[in-house]
Amino acid sequence: MQKNILVIYYSQTGQLEDIVKNVAKPFENNEQYKVTYYNIQLKKDFPFPWSGDVFFNTFPESYLQIPSDIYPPSDEVLNTKFDLILFGYQVWYLTPSIPVISFLKSGFAENILKDTPIVTISGTRNMWMLSQEKLKVYLKRMNAKLVGNIALVDRHDNYTSVLTILKWLTTGKKEASGMLPAAGVSDEEINGAGKYGEIIKRYLDKGDFANLQPDLVKNGAVEIRPFLVRMEKVGNKIFTIWSKLIINKKEKRPLLIKFFKVYLMTAIWVVSPIVLVFHLLLTPILWFKRKKQREYLQGINLK
Ligand SMILES: Cc1cc2nc3c(=O)[nH]c(=O)nc-3n(C[C@H](O)[C@H](O)[C@H](O)COP(=O)(O)O)c2cc1C
Structure with a gap:
């Protein structure tokens, strides 16, 4: 029987969108699977590139997880029982971003997420770990089944990634310039994210996700830097x-x-x-x- 996959995401720069779409690629053009995309849309969206003022002014509501209004997901998303959800989310100020929190608190999320296996996917600067802990709490409360996590990051040192991300988010320029390398997750990792989709597909086909996360980790999906x-x-x-x-x-x-x-x-x-x-x-x-x-x-x- 055909399996239904839902890909939920919000992305401003397109980086996370590329990552989740690459993870979903092994399920595309295959009649065994039907992939549905749900792009979270705020009624009043955030600008990209950011002006410095708006960027810092977003901090209190982000950190305190204060939601904004979103447009409702389509009837297809609301009325399908999905076999797997790939949930792409950004981190803003050490917390799941306002668009993601707005979805989680919207009243639509519980019906979509409950009793469904979920793989969370993030593409961040490098500080996502405690944000994932905050997300785990929401998922648990909604009886969603977290079965995997892929956390792609900028692998440059912490200072370089601060400089490049600020430039990228406030000017829209991701590419290398002067002494600074390109911002964000490397193209190699973004383009290679399909390998995680292949791994997830194997476990979905087996109908048993028990060893999915160790397998993802073995293949480089999650790096933890204790500092x-x-x-x-x-x-x-x-x-x-x-x-x-x-x-x-x-x-x-x-x-x-x-x-x-x-x-x-x-x-x-x-x-x-x-x-x-x-x-x-x-x-x-x-x-x-x-x-x-x-x-x-x-x-x-x-x-
Ligand atoms: C307001 C704001 C705050 C952010 N805070 C963090 C953070 O605390 N940790 C982190 O690793 N990345 C942080 N980022 C980077 C994002 O997680 C993400 O990598 C970047 O915005 C690109 O996402 P997109 O491709 O989905 O648009 C922040 C970005 C924004 C816009």
């Missing part, structure tokens, strides 16, 4: 304070956003090297703890 996990933990603590402050002090919002921007840049360029030194010094003591943490974050379970 970035540490940075995310620190970042979440600080973002909690900033986001609440900005939301609660409405009349001072423009000023506070300016301070937040300065703070964020200082944290990335000044605080993160300090965190890195402590991180390296603690390596012998925390070796096993970090190994366990890596195994957990590469997986699909929720603590």
Whole structure:
């Protein structure tokens, strides 16, 4: 019997769209499968390229997971029982992006996701790990079955990727220029994402996803850098304070956003090297703890 695959995504630059479509490719042009795409659409969309002001002004609502209105999915999406969902999502401020949160909180999501195997797919700068934990909570609450996760990232060092992504998101220019390499996930990984689709197809055909995630991990779908996990933990603590402050002090919002921007840049360029030194010094003591943490974050379970 034909299997129904739903591909859910939101993408501004087209990078995530390319990734999810490449993952879905092995299911296309094959009468055993029917692939349906659902592009999440906000009633009031975000601009791309971003102006610097809007980019930072989006922080409090992003981090606090405050949804916006979306257009309803098509009747086909709402009325089909899918055998597998490929769920492409972006990370904004260490959290699933506003469009994705808006879908998850829309009232449409539960019916679509419940009791259905889901593979989450992200294409981020490199800090997606705790955002995936937040997404796991939503999926669990809706009785969706998370069976796999593919997290493609910019593999350059943390500083290079900050410079290139800011340029890309605010000018639309992804390509290499001067001393800087191209921004985002490498073309090689984007174009090669079909290999993950082939792996997922094998498990879907077997009707058993039990070993899918270890197989995806073995093939490079998820890399965990412990230093970035540490940075995310620190970042979440600080973002909690900033986001609440900005939301609660409405009349001072423009000023506070300016301070937040300065703070964020200082944290990335000044605080993160300090965190890195402590991180390296603690390596012998925390070796096993970090190994366990890596195994957990590469997986699909929720603590
Ligand atoms: C407002 C905003 C905040 C972002 N925050 C993060 C982040 O915390 N961690 C991260 O790894 N990437 C972050 N990114 C990068 C996105 O996850 C994504 O890689 C990029 O926007 C391209 O996505 P697209 O191809 O779906 O448009 C952010 C992007 C935007 C626009």
